[in-house]
Structure formats: C-alpha cells, structure tokens
Amino acid sequence: MMMPEDTICASATPPINSPISTIRISGPDTLGAVMSIFGRPDKIKHRYAAYGSIVLNDVLIDDVVLVYYKAPHSFTGEDMAEISCHGNPIIVRKVIDLLCSRGIRIAEPGEFSRRAFLNGKIDLTEAEAINHIITARSGWEVSSAIKEMHGALRDIIKNITARVINLKADIESGIDFSQEDIEFVSGEEALTQLDETEVLVADLHRRCRIGERISHGIDVPIVGRPNVGKSSILNLILNRERAIVSDIPGTTRDLIGEIVQFAGMPVHLLDTAGITESDSHIERIGVELSRKKIETAPVIIFVIDAGSDVTDEDISIFNIVKNKKHIVLANKIDLAQPDNLARFAQFGNVIPFSAKSGQGLAYLEKTLGGILRNEFVDYENSFVADMRIIIILEKALIIIKACRGLFLSKEPQEIIAFELQNLIDCLSEITGEISPDSILDSIFSRFCIGK
Ligand SMILES: Nc1nc2c(ncn2[C@@H]2O[C@H](COP(=O)(O)OP(=O)(O)OP(=O)(O)O)[C@@H](O)[C@H]2O)c(=O)[nH]1
Numbered sequence: 498m499m500m501p502e503d504t505i506c507a508s509a510t511p512p513i514n515s516p517i518s519t520i521r522i523s524g525p526d527t528l529g530a531v532m533s534i535f536g537r538p539d540k541i542k543h544r545y546a547a548y549g550s551i552v553l554n555d556v557l558i559d560d561v562v563l564v565y566y567k568a569p570h571s572f573t574g575e576d577m578a579e580i581s582c583h584g585n586p587i588i589v590r591k592v593i594d595l596l597c598s599r600g601i602r603i604a605e606p607g608e609f610s611r612r613a614f615l616n617g618k619i620d621l622t623e624a625e626a627i628n629h630i631i632t633a634r635s636g637w638e639v640s641s642a643i644k645e646m647h648g649a650l651r652d653i654i655k656n657i658t659a660r661v662i663n664l665k666a667d668i669e670s671g672i673d674f675s676q677e678d679i680e681f682v683s684g685e686e687a688l689t690q691l692d693e694t695e696v697l698v699a700d701l702h703r704r705c706r707i708g709e710r711i712s713h714g715i716d717v718p719i720v721g722r723p724n725v726g727k728s729s730i731l732n733l734i735l736n737r738e739r740a741i742v743s744d745i746p747g748t749t750r751d752l753i754g755e756i757v758q759f760a761g762m763p764v765h766l767l768d769t770a771g772i773t774e775s776d777s778h779i780e781r782i783g784v785e786l787s788r789k790k791i792e793t794a795p796v797i798i799f800v801i802d803a804g805s806d807v808t809d810e811d812i813s814i815f816n817i818v819k820n821k822k823h824i825v826l827a828n829k830i831d832l833a834q835p836d837n838l839a840r841f842a843q844f845g846n847v848i849p850f851s852a853k854s855g856q857g858l859a860y861l862e863k864t865l866g867g868i869l870r871n872e873f874v875d876y877e878n879s880f881v882a883d884m885r886i887i888i889i890l891e892k893a894l895i896i897i898k899a900c901r902g903l904f905l906s907k908e909p910q911e912i913i914a915f916e917l918q919n920l921i922d923c924l925s926e927i928t929g930e931i932s933p934d935s936i937l938d939s940i941f942s943r944f945c946i947g948k
C-alpha cells in the first residue's frame with residue numbers, strides 16, 4: 498500500500514452559489530488541520546456529523562457541518578474530512594485558504610480517486626465508473642455506471658482472469674512433472690478451456706462496445722424535403738430555439754445535433770438539410786450530409802407535410818428510408834383536414850404530428866423509445882466502458898488466438914505458460930493490478946478536481 502505523505506484539499510462541489518458546498522480533505526494531517534480551524538474540536542469524531550463554526554482571528558467564516566473519517570475507513574483509505582459550508586464560492590475560498598495556511602495543498606484533478614485506487618479501495622473499473630456516474634447524460638448510463646461502481650465489470654474480469662490462472666497453473670504442473678510423464682491437463686481440455694475463455698472475453702467486448710456506442714448518443718436524424726418542419730420538430734423536442742426555422746425552403750444547410758434522452762438512452766438528434774435536387778452548391782453539400790446520415794443511422798425520423806400533397810421528393814426520400822428502421826411523422830397536422838391521413842397510406846404507419854401544437858410528441862417519444870430498446874436489446878447488460886478497456890479486450894483476444902496456435906502446434910509447455918501469463922497481465926491492466934504510472938495519469942487527469 499502506497500501512502501502519499503502530503504494532505505490535499507479541494508471543493509467537491511462546483512463554484513456556484515448553492516445551498517451547500519462541500520470541501521474534502523485527505524491525508525495524514527487531516528485531523529490536525531480541521532481541529533485547528535473548527536470551533537468545537539472536541540466534537541470531531543469518526544463518522545460523526547459535528548456542527549460548529551470556522552473562525553479566523555475572531556472573524557466568523559461560516560457555520561459548517563464537519564464529518565471526519567479515520568483511516569482506513571474513508572473513500573481514499575486515508576484520514577479524511579468533509580466540511581459542508583453554505584454554498585458560496587467566497588466562503589469556500591476562505592476555508593480552502595485557511596486549510597492551505599495549515600500546510601495542506603490543493604488537490605490535482607482526480608487525486609482523491611487516485612489515492613483511493615492506490616490504497617486498494619477501488620480498482621480502475623470502479624474509478625472510471627465513478628467518473629461515468631458524474632458525466633452520464635441518460636438514465637441508462639447512470640444505472641450502468643452504478644453497477645460498474647459496485648464491481649460488475651471487475652467481477653467478470655476477475656472471473657476470466659482466474660480461469661486463465663488455473664489453466665496456466667495446470668500447464669505448469671505438467672511442466673514440473675514432465676519427466677514422469679504426468680499430464681495435468683490434456684491438450685484437448687486446455688483448448689476447450691481456452692475456447693471458453695475466448696467466448697467470455699468476446700462477449701464482454703461486445704457488451705462494452707454496445708455501451709460505448711450508446712453512451713456517445715445514438716444518431717437519429719430528422720429527414721424530409723425542404724420546409725416540412727424538421728427544424729421546428731428538433732426545437733420542439735429540445736424545448737428551445739436551437740435551429741433556425743423559416744418558411745423559406747432550404748433554411749437548414751448543415752447538420753445540427755443535440756443529445757436528448759429518450760427512454761433513458763442518450764439520443765443524438767440531428768436536424769438535417771431538406772433533401773432536394775438543388776442547384777446551389779452549399780445546399781447540395783447539406784443534402785449529401787443528410788443522405789450519408791440516413792445510411793449510417795440506426796433509426797430515422799422521416800417527416801412529411803400533412804398540410805400539402807405528397808410530392809415526388811417525398812417518395813424518393815421515402816425510398817431511401819424505407820429499408821431502415823424509421824418513424825414517419827405527418828407534421829403540420831394542424832393545417833390538415835382531420836382524418837385525412839389515408840392519402841399517406843403508402844408510407845405505412847404515420848404519426849399525426851404538429852411541431853406547432855406539440856400534438857404527437859408523447860407518441861413519438863414512446864415509439865422511438867420502443868425501437869431503440871429493440872435495436873439495442875442487450876443495453877441492460879452493456880457497460881459504459883472506456884475505450885481503454887475495449888482496446889485491452891481486443892488485445893486479449895489476439896493473445897488468446899496466439900495461445901491456441903501454440904497449443905495446436907504442440908509448442909513446449911513453458912512457451913504456452915509464458916503466453917498465458919501475457920494474457921493474465923493484459924486482463925489485469927483493466928482492473929489496474931498492473932498499470933504503469935503513465936496510464937494512471939491519463940485516467941485520473943480526466944476527473945474533476947475534488948473527485
Ligand atoms: N402550422 C404549422 N407550421 C409549421 C409546423 N412545423 C413547422 N411549421 C412551419 O413551417 C415552416 C418550415 O419549418 P422549418 O422547421 O424551418 O422546416 P425545415 O423542414 O427545417 O425546412 P428546411 O430547413 O428548409 O429543410 C416554418 O414557417 C414553420 O413555422 C406545424 O406543425 N404547423
């Protein structure tokens with residue numbers, strides 16, 4: 498266990514005016530420092546909320562609640578304290594200045610989590626999960642990250658690693674007894690175990706990939722011919738004037754995207770340029786971007802104008818969209834004759850919609866949510882893993898293939914055992930059992946100060 502010598506402090510809450518702000522302190526000088534600035538030092542006890550004042554030279558700084566955690570029973574595993582004061586950055590600043598005058602220094606980004614990791618309180622998957630909980634933009638990410646913080650990913654990795662360790666041990670026992678011709682694990686059995694390991698790693702890789710994809714936001718473009726109301730629909734869903742709306746066809750030239758939450762998942766909703774045969778160079782570029790998005794997006798919102806007749810443009814856009822998952826909105830229903838949707842029968846199920854009145858919005862959210870859940874069936878079981886983990890899993894799959902090659906060509910057991918050790922080391926990088934400082938730097942520097 499590595500114990501950093503110095504004591505750090507930082508505000509764990511953002512520098513804004515709010516009811517409460519919290520200042521964290523961690524390190525061996527914590528208790529001395531807080532006792533010296535807190536008006537009722539006798540009240541400071543392990544895991545006890547002490548109420549009192551912080552006073553400097555007879556001037557009252559604030560009334561606060563102070564909780565002290567005695568090492569190793571704290572988040573970092575060191576002596577820690579949390580001071581909750583009134584949420585004014587001026588007060589926070591004064592308390593931190595006071596602590597600094599007692600020889601405590603301001604923490605680097607992620608330094609509390611880094612200490613928790615170095616003291617064995619959390620592994621890297623849990624540290625990364627905490628960061629995901631803070632930065633998550635949808636309910637799905639939050640619950641997935643909380644599961645990870647509770648060790649869901651770590652347990653799977655540990656289980657896979659344990660299997661490889663066993664296999665390697667069996668093979669090494671074979672090495673020791675090789676003179677006596679005892680084989681602890683037959684070649685076939687070893688291959689089966691390797692195959693099983695590969696299935697587990699590949700499955701985990703797939704689940705992390707899905708999670709990674711979802712967490713970036715699932716692209717859902719809103720497409721249709723010019724002037725049908727695509728930008729108005731984006732603005733309605735976002736509940737603000739994000740895209741310019743006008744009655745001039747060809748208003749939107751570029752892709753305009755925002756992340757919104759649908760059915761607990763982050764959706765990258767994209768307003769696109771109305772698709773048309775245009776002479777204008779800029780408009781053509783926009784139309785090209787819209788077409789590309791239709792190709793790559795998993796789900797498309799196709800908009801038609803319920804207030805006007807179906808045009809050839811509508812039909813040709815629908816022909817590109819129809820083979821993909823899509824939703825059809827008959828927008829401007831407020832301008833249409835009621836129950837006159839029959840003329841849109843060629844587009845299949847059409848949702849009557851109005852960006853003006855909001856009609857159909859709840860139904861759109863329900864329908865889109867349903868499609869997304871179906872498209873990403875396994876989303877309950879996917880992980881919001883960092884690219885770092887996905888890359889390590891890919892490396893592990895390559896090593897497994899190499900091991901199989903060694904088995905099949907009946908290489909000496911020492912060589913196979915060596916390659917299996919590479920696999921164990923590789924998997925251990927995920928939890929951080931084996932991780933060079935440079936990797937730790939890059940992970941924890943992404944955290945905010947006070948975390
Ligand atoms: N009455 C009514 N008007 C609407 C509705 N939705 C949009 N409009 C109007 O239709 C016109 C075009 O709306 P936009 O949202 O700019 O249409 P767009 O599809 O983004 O157009 P381009 O960017 O040119 O492709 C504007 O004058 C809107 O106010 C609706 O539901 N009802």
Ligand SMILES: [Mg+2]
Pocket residue numbers: 727728729740741742748749768769770771
């Ligand atoms: Mg537009």
